[in-house]
Amino acid sequence: MYSKGTKRKFSGSADTATDDKAMAASYSLQRQSLLDMSLIKLQLCHMLVEPNLCRSVLIANTVRQIQEEMTHDGSWQVVTEAFSSPSHGPSDRLVATEVLCRSPVLEQQGGGPKLYSVMGYNGCREEEVVTDKALCSVAVGDGAPALLLGTIGHCWDRAELRVAEVEAGVSEDSLSGSGDEEETRCREGTKLATGQVFGMFEIKNSPPGSDPALEELFSDVDASYYDLDTMLTGIQSTPKMGPYDLLDSLASSHGPTSNSTCRADLNELDHIMEIIVGS
Amino acid sequence: MGEDAENSKLNHSFLRDYVTEADVISTVEFNHTGDLLATGDKGGRVVIFQRETESKGEVEEVGETGESGEYNVYSTFQSHEPDFDYLKSLEIEEKINKIRWLPRQNAAHFLLSTNDKTIKLWKVSERDKRPEGYNLKDEEGRMKDMSTVTSLQVPVLKPTDLMVEVRPRRVFSNGHTYHVNSISVNSDGETYLSADDLRINMWHLGITDRSFNIVDIKPANMEELTEVITAAEFHPHHCHLLVYSSSKGTLRLCDMRASALCDHHAKLFEEPEDPGSRSFFSEIVSSVSDVKFSHSGRYLLTRDYLTAKVWDLHMEKGPVETYQVHEYLRSKLCSLYENDCIFDKFECVWNSSDSVIMTGAYNSFFRMFDRETGRGVTLEAWRETSKPRAVLRTRRVYTGGKRRRGDVGVDSLDFTKKILHMAWHPEENIIAIAATNNLYIFQDRVNTETQGQD
Numbered sequence: 212m213y214s215k216g217t218k219r220k221f222s223g224s225a226d227t228a229t230d231d232k233a234m235a236a237s238y239s240l241q242r243q244s245l246l247d248m249s250l251i252k253l254q255l256c257h258m259l260v261e262p263n264l265c266r267s268v269l270i271a272n273t274v275r276q277i278q279e280e281m282t283h284d285g286s287w288q289v290v291t292e293a294f295s296s297p298s299h300g301p302s303d304r305l306v307a308t309e310v311l312c313r314s315p316v317l318e319q320q321g322g323g324p325k326l327y328s329v330m331g332y333n334g335c336r337e338e339e340v341v342t343d344k345a346l347c348s349v350a351v352g353d354g355a356p357a358l359l360l361g362t363i364g365h366c367w368d369r370a371e372l373r374v375a376e377v378e379a380g381v382s383e384d385s386l387s388g389s390g391d392e393e394e395t396r397c398r399e400g401t402k403l404a405t406g407q408v409f410g411m412f413e414i415k416n417s418p419p420g421s422d423p424a425l426e427e428l429f430s431d432v433d434a435s436y437y438d439l440d441t442m443l444t445g446i447q448s449t450p451k452m453g454p455y456d457l458l459d460s461l462a463s464s465h466g467p468t469s470n471s472t473c474r475a476d477l478n479e480l481d482h483i484m485e486i487i488v489g490s
Numbered sequence: 491m492g493e494d495a496e497n498s499k500l501n502h503s504f505l506r507d508y509v510t511e512a513d514v515i516s517t518v519e520f521n522h523t524g525d526l527l528a529t530g531d532k533g534g535r536v537v538i539f540q541r542e543t544e545s546k547g548e549v550e551e552v553g554e555t556g557e558s559g560e561y562n563v564y565s566t567f568q569s570h571e572p573d574f575d576y577l578k579s580l581e582i583e584e585k586i587n588k589i590r591w592l593p594r595q596n597a598a599h600f601l602l603s604t605n606d607k608t609i610k611l612w613k614v615s616e617r618d619k620r621p622e623g624y625n626l627k628d629e630e631g632r633m634k635d636m637s638t639v640t641s642l643q644v645p646v647l648k649p650t651d652l653m654v655e656v657r658p659r660r661v662f663s664n665g666h667t668y669h670v671n672s673i674s675v676n677s678d679g680e681t682y683l684s685a686d687d688l689r690i691n692m693w694h695l696g697i698t699d700r701s702f703n704i705v706d707i708k709p710a711n712m713e714e715l716t717e718v719i720t721a722a723e724f725h726p727h728h729c730h731l732l733v734y735s736s737s738k739g740t741l742r743l744c745d746m747r748a749s750a751l752c753d754h755h756a757k758l759f760e761e762p763e764d765p766g767s768r769s770f771f772s773e774i775v776s777s778v779s780d781v782k783f784s785h786s787g788r789y790l791l792t793r794d795y796l797t798a799k800v801w802d803l804h805m806e807k808g809p810v811e812t813y814q815v816h817e818y819l820r821s822k823l824c825s826l827y828e829n830d831c832i833f834d835k836f837e838c839v840w841n842s843s844d845s846v847i848m849t850g851a852y853n854s855f856f857r858m859f860d861r862e863t864g865r866g867v868t869l870e871a872w873r874e875t876s877k878p879r880a881v882l883r884t885r886r887v888y889t890g891g892k893r894r895r896g897d898v899g900v901d902s903l904d905f906t907k908k909i910l911h912m913a914w915h916p917e918e919n920i921i922a923i924a925a926t927n928n929l930y931i932f933q934d935r936v937n938t939e940t941q942g943q944d
Contacts, residue, residue, distance in 0.1 A: 241824075245770060248828060261580045263607075264668055264687040265718045265737050266833045269774045272716055276770060 242277055249274045515924035517911055520593035521599065524915040526614075527561055527922055528601055530586025531931055534571060536603055538614065539656075539929075540564035559920065565614060565654040570605040575705055582607050588673050590682070591631070592695070602682060606669040609684055611660035611695060616694050619647040663692050665701045672722045678729040685722035688715075690734060692746075704735060704752050705744065720835070721781045728787065731756075735792060739776030741801065759790070759801050761808045771823040771832065781836035784844040786917075793838040795822060798849045798859065813859045813866060816851050818889045818900045831905050839914045839921075850909030853898060854925050855885060871909060871923045871930040882932060 249270050510514030512533030518530050527539040539561035573582035584605055592600040598615040623645045628634050668686035676692075683692050683704070690705035705722075709715055718737045725731035730746045741759035744752035763772065775795040782791045789810075790801040794815060799809035811844045813835075819826060826832040831852075838849040850856045854872040859865070868885045888897035911924040 242770070245824070252830075260583055261575075261578070261669070263833070265720060265777070266830075268715055268718050269737055269777060269833070272773055273770055276773070480597075 239281075241280070246274060246277045246281075249277070510927060515911060515927065515929060516585050517573045517587060517589050518913040518924050518929070519589045519591060519601075519915050520915055520922065520924045521601075522593055522916060523903065524917055524920065526564065526591070526599060527913070527931075528589045528591070528603075529922075529924065530569065530589050530603055532583075532585040533606065534569055534586060535566060536569045536586060536589065536612075537566045538564045561931055565656055567612070567656040568730030569603045569612065570608065573607070585605065587670055590673050590675050592675055593679055595679075602673050603916065604670050604673050604684065607666055609662040609665070609670065609673060609693070610658050611662075613658055613659045614654065614656050617653045617655055618649060618651070621645040622648045660695065660698050662693055662698050662701070665693070667768055671720060673782050674723040674732070675727060676724045676729050677727055681729075683722060683724060683732060685719050685734060687718040690719065690732070690752075704732075704746060704750070705735075706751065706753060723781060723783055726783050726785060726787045726892070733781055733783065733790060735778035735781040737777040738773060739778055739794060741778065741781060741790060741792065747868075757803070757806050759806050759809075761799075769823070770935065771827060774827070774832055780837040782838060782840060784840050785842065786844055789844065789860050790841055791838050793836050793849050795832060795834075795836075798838050798847055798857075800847065800861065811861060811864070813847070813857075813864075815849055815857055816887070818887055822900070823902045826905075831908075834908055835910060836908075837911055841914050841919065842917050846916060848912060848921065850903050850912055850923070852908055853887075853903040854907040854909060855887075856909045856912065856923055869932075871925045871928075871932075872907075872932065873928065881935075 252270050253267065280383070498789060512531065512535075514532045515529050516532055517528075517530040520526070521528070525541050527541075529537050529539075531537075542560045542562060542565075569586055570584040572584045574580075575582055582605065586605060588601050588602075588604050590602045592602070592611075598613050601612050601614065603612060622629070623643045625639060625645075626634060627643060642850055662684070665684060666686040666689065668688050670684050670686045672685040673682060674685075677773045680696075681692055681694050683690055684701075685691075685705075688706065689703055689710040691701040691706050705718060705719070707717065716738075720735045720737055722732060722734035725733070731743060732746070732752075733741055733743050735741050737759065742755035742759040743759070745756040748753060748754070748756060763776075763864055778792045778794050780791075782794045783789070784791065787801060790803065792799050792801065793808075793815075796815060796819060798813045798815055800811040800813075802810045803810075823832060836850050838847060844862050848856060848858045848863065851868070854870050854912055855868050858867050858869065868887070869882050870885050883896075886894060886897045886901050887903070888894075907925065909923055909925055912923045915921070921932050923930040923932065
C-alpha cells in the first residue's frame with residue numbers, strides 16, 4: 212500500500228504532471244497518517260504492564276523511516292496538504308507550524324532549500340510553541356546566534372511589519388504594556404528581533420549542530436521567499452489554526468507585560484501547549 | 491432493583507471475559523518421548539496431558555499403533571503468579587511464555603516454565619503407592635493412643651490411586667531486565683539459556699543465584715536502540731552453538747567456544763532486501779518471530795510475518811527455501827499495522843523427520859508445507875467444523891481465479907482467531923494446536939485407504 216517502489220505509469224499526456232502530483236499528494240497524505248498512527252501507538256504505551264519492547268522498537272523505526280523520507284523528498288508536500296485538507300489532532304498543529312516556520316518557500320519554488328524535518332513529535336510541539344512566541348511577542352533575549360541575524364534579518368522586515376499589524380489587529384493588550392519598545396522593534400523589523408525568533412527556535416528545537424536541514428534553510432534564504440500574503444491566506448484557510456487561537460487567549464489572559472514577565476508567560480504558554488498537544 | 495440487575499449483568503460479563511482471557515493458551519510443548527504434552531496459559535497455569543496407552547488388551551483396527559493416541563489431563567498446577575515490580579511500578583504478567591522439557595533422567599519428569607521475568611524448574615512425579623501400617627500414627631496421621639498398640643508391625647507399601655505431584659525445584663529469578671521470550675535446554679543436559687529482548691543468559695540447572703550473560707545487544711544509549719532479540723535456541727547436538735533471531739530479520743549463530751561474551755556472531759544469516767517490494771512495513775514484516783533448529787541440526791526454520799524460511803547452516807547469504815504463509819495479507823499491511831496484528835508472533839515447527847514444516851495463521855488456519863514437493867496445505871482448527879475423529883478438510887483462502895466452494899475471502903478472515911502456538915510430536919505425526927482457549931490434537935491415521943490428513 213505504501214510501497215515506495217511502485218512504478219508510476221508514464222502516460223505521456225499533458226495530464227501526467229497533474230496525475231503525478233495527485234499521486235504524490237495522496238502518498239504523502241497516507242504517509243502522514245501512518246506517521247500519526249505510529250506516534251499515537253508509541254504514546255499509548257503507558258499502560259499498567261511494561262510495554263512490549265519489540266513492538267515499540269519496530270514502531271519507532273517506522274517513524275524514523277518516515278521522517279527520513281520526509282526530510283529527503285516529501286516534506287514540501289506536507290505543506291501543500293496543510294492548505295488543501297483540513298485535518299484534526301496534533302498533526303494539524305504539526306503541519307500548521309511548519310507552514311509558519313518555513314513559509315511557502317518551497318511550495319513556490321518547488322523544491323528549494325530543504326525544510327528542516329519534522330524531527331520527532333516532541334520537536335514539533337516545541338517548534339510550534341516557539342512560533343507562537345514569535346508571533347505574540349518578541350522579547351529581548353540572550354543567546355541569539357549572531358550569524359543568524361545577518362543572513363536572515365533583513366528578509367523578515369516585511370514579515371515583521373505584517374505580523375505586528377496582525378497582532379495589533381487581534382489584540383491591543385499584548386502589545387500595549389511591553390511597549391512601545393516592542394512595537395517599535397516590530398515596526399522597524401529589526402534584525403535582533405528576527406534573530407530572536409530563530410534564536411529561540413534553535414535553542415528550543417535542535418541540539419547544537421545537529422540539523423543540517425535547518426542550516427540549509429538559513430543558508431540560501433532569499434527575500435522573495437517570505438511572501439507573507441500567501442502565508443496568511445493559507446493559514447486562514449485552515450480553520451483550526453493554533454497560533455491565532457493562542458494569540459487570542461494570550462490577549463485576554465495577559466495584561467501589560469515587561470520583557471521578563473513576558474518570558475514567564477511564554478513558559479506558561481509552553482506548558483499549556485504541551486497539555487493541548489498531549490505530550 | 492432494575493438498576494441492580496443491570497449492574498449484576500455488567501459485572502457478570504466482565505468476570506466471564508476475565509476468566510476467558512486467563513485461559514488463553516500461550517505455549518505448547520511435547521516432551522522428548524511425546525507421551526506428555528504441556529500447555530501454559532495467560533493465567534500462569536500449566537496443564538500437562540498424558541497419552542493414553544492401550545492397556546487392557548483392547549483390539550483396534552488393523553494398522554493402528556499400540557497407543558490409542560488420546561491425550562488426557564495428567565496434572566494441572568499454578569506455575570507463576572502475577573507479580574509487581576515496585577521499582578518501575580509495573581505489573582509482571584503471570585503469562586507462561588515458554589515451556590521446555592528436560593531430557594528424562596529418572597522416573598520423574600522435569601520441565602522449565604517461564605513468564606516475563608522468572609524461570610522455574612518443576613518436578614513432575616507420580617506416586618501410586620503409599621506406606622501403610624505405621625506403629626505410632628494412624629491412617630489419618632494422628633498419634634495413636636499407646637494403650638491400643640499391642641504389637642509391632644512393619645509398614646508396607648500399598649498401591650493407591652495415582653497421584654501426580656508437581657513441585658518447584660528451582661526458581662531462577664532476577665536474571666532479566668527485559669521480557670523473556672525464549673528458553674532452550676542445552677544438549678549437555680546441565681545448562682539452559684534464557685533470552686529476553688536484549689540479552690541472553692546461560693544458567694546451570696542446579697544454580698539459581700548466578701547466570702552467565704552470553705549475548706548483550708543493549709546499546710549504551712537506549713535511544714539508539716533499533717533492534718531486539720526475538721527468539722533463541724541451542725543447537726540440538728552441539729552444546730557450544732546457539733542461534734538467535736532479531737527484529738530486523740537476521741539470524742546469528744554464536745559459538746560459545748570463541749569467547750565468553752558472544753556479541754560477535756560466528757555466522758550471520760540475512761536475506762538481502764528486495765528493493766522492489768520495499769515499503770514502510772518491510773522491516774516489521776521481516777522481524778523473525780520464531781526460530782527452530784531442525785532435528786538433524788543441519789537447518790534452521792524461521793517465521794516472519796508473511797513467510798516461513800528454511801536456512802542451511804552452511805549458507806549465510808539467504809534461505810534455501812521460502813514458503814508463503816499468507817501472501818494475500820501483503821496488501822493489507824496498513825490495516826494490520828493499525829490493529830496491531832502485524833506484531834503477532836507466530837511459531838513454527840518441524841516434523842520428526844524434518845520433511846514437513848508447520849506454522850499458524852489467522853482465522854484458525856494453520857499451514858503445513860512439504861519440503862520435498864514445496865506444496866503447502868491449509869487446515870483449520872475450529873470446533874464447529876471438525877468433529878472428533880473426523881478427517882480434516884483442507885481450506886483455501888480465495889485470492890483470485892476460480893472460486894471453489896468453501897473458499898474464504900481475505901476480507902472475511904477473522905484476525906482475532908490466530909494460531910500462534912503449536913507443537914509436533916517428536917516421533918509420530920501428532921500435532922497440538924493452540925487456538926485461543928482451546929487445544930486441538932490431530933493425528934495422522936495411517937490405514938490402507940486414506941493417508942490421514944490430506
